[in-house]
Amino acid sequence: MILQLVLALLAVFVLYTKFWYKSAPSRSSTTNYKRRNVAPVAGGAKPILGHLQMLMGGELPHHVLGKLADKxxxxxxxxxGPHPELVVSSWELAKECFTTNDKYFTNRPSNMAMKIMTYDQASVGFAPYGPLWVEMRKxxxxxLLTSQRIQMQNQVRASEVGAFFNELYQLCSTSNDTTCTVTDGAIGHEVGQGSVMVEMNKWFEELTLNVVTRMVSGKQNYGTKARRGNNEAKHFKKVIDDAAQFxxxxxxxDIFPSLGWLDYMLGHVGAMKKTAKELDSIFGSWxxxxxxxxxxxxxxxEKGEQDFIDLTLSMMDEIQLHGTDPETFIKSICVGVILGGSDTTSVALTWVLSLLLNNRDILKKxxxxxxxxxxKDRNVEDSDINNLVYLGAIVKESMRLYQVGPLIELDMTETSSVTNYKGTPLQVLLTPRLGSKLYGQ
Structure with missing residues (x-):
């Protein structure tokens, strides 16, 4: 079995090496790029992998791309791999891609996990542009996202945030009691001398999952219940974590489509399908x-709190399903909202807090x-946000420097040209937001 696998991989290596030397740009083709004013090709590519090894080293990918942009x-x-990609790193070109030619950059490149987890890319965050995507977005x-709905959900957010701060306060206040022991269900652990260590990234992750899940399904304290041993909530949390990791x-x-059989052999596809089945079962039960x-x-x-599923079921007769059954339509949106809305928010909050703690003068301001x-007599409300200009700048700068996803990948739906780079063969757009010099400041 091992010998067969080695021989198969050797054959694949020879095949792709042959393909690479046929398809890789030669010196003359590079000269033609310059003559035709096509975007230049970065040096350092390797056979088969291309520039992949540069992005998989110890340095962060957007830092690597920032240095290449300087050059x-x-x-x-x-x-x-076999995919040509354009890297854009200036606001002028980003504006041209996302504003002037936005219709050409509406799709995201698909991968194996996306296809399996989101009903063959039928989720609002991952579906290709078309009638179904338009209806899901609407x-x-x-x-979920209109000003009226956000205002109506104020109580949900306030309730979840208040519960978490109350638990955090109780944890910190009782730690001064020498007889206090922090249980496994708490969000921190004692480190001696009345101090408590709190993992704020886990705290934010739990909070955002609670808020998003409650807005979508009405389920309360799912993250908290999972930590405290509730079997249903624990199962949900594990499935969401597994899906997010995939x-x-x-x-x-995803890099070499013709080698997809290796994903089956190594068990990747089986594990994804198992998680997708569990996700489908959970959302189906909701x-x-x-x-x-x-x-x-x-x-x-109309009685009681209305969540996303309530509202969508009530308007199902008005929705154009475009071949999708009503239950799958709702489940696919739930997948995109929960996977895309909880983890990204918690990561952003963690970065903001860590930067504030390491810049005490900014924190004081x-x-x-x-x-x-x-x-100091009340909590911050939505109506206060417009007055908190400095705090808003902190959040924006944190997200600019430490984005949840520093690279944005988009598939082009049609051939297009970006500024003077006429005829550039674009498939995927990668955008580092800052040059390499700014990352060290």
Missing amino acids: YGPAFMIQI VSKSN MGNLVIS VDEHQQKRKRVSGNT AQDELDQHVG
Whole structure:
């Protein structure tokens, strides 16, 4: 078996080496690029892998691309396996891609996890541009993201945030008691002398998962219940964590599609399908619960707190499903919202807090602004945000320097040209937001 695998990999290596030397740009073709004013190709590519090894080293990928941008300019080409990709690193070109030619950059490149986890890319965050994506976006916006819905969900966010701060306060206040022991269900652990160590990244992760899950399904304290041993919540948390990990990692077929059989052999596809089945079961049970609730109240869902599933079921007759059944339509949106809305928010909050703790002068200015515009007798409300200019700048700068996803990957739907780089063969757009010099400041 091992000998067969070695021989198979050797054959693949020879095949791709032959392909590389046929397809790799030669010196003459590079000269032609310059003559035709096409985006330059970065040096350092290797056979088969292209520039992949440069992005998989110890340095962060967006730092690597920032250095290449310093050398090759605001737009240049790299090769990721067999895929040619354009790297854009200036705001002028980003504006042209996302504003002037936005219709050409509406799709994201698919990968194995995306296809399996999101009903063959039928989720709002991952579906290709088309009638189904437009309908999903419209429903998601109207039932989750409009100003009216956000205002109506204020109580949900305030309730979850208040519960977490209360638990954090109790944890810190009781730590001064020498007889206090912090249980396994707490969000921190004692480190001696009345101090408590709190893992804020886990705290933010739990908080954001609670808020998003409650807005989507009405389920309360799912993250907290998982930590405290509730079996249903623990299972949900594990499935979400597994799905997020799969979505964030690449497998062999994502780089070399013809080697997809290796993903089956190594068990990647089987593990993804198992997690996708569990996700489908969880979201399916949520939809069933809401349908049964609607039957009990004879379709009157105006009583009590209305979540995303309630609202979507109530307007199902008005939705254009485009070949998708109603349950799958709702489940696919749930997948995108929960996977895309919880982890990214918690990572951003963790970066903001860590930067504030390491820059105490900035923290003091933010506290002074809060004291001036909010005071110490009440919590911050949505209406205060416009007055908190300095705090807003902190959040924006943190997200600019330490983005949740520093590289944005988009597939082009049609051939296009970006500024003077006419005829550049674009498949995927990668955008580092800053040059390498700024990362060290």
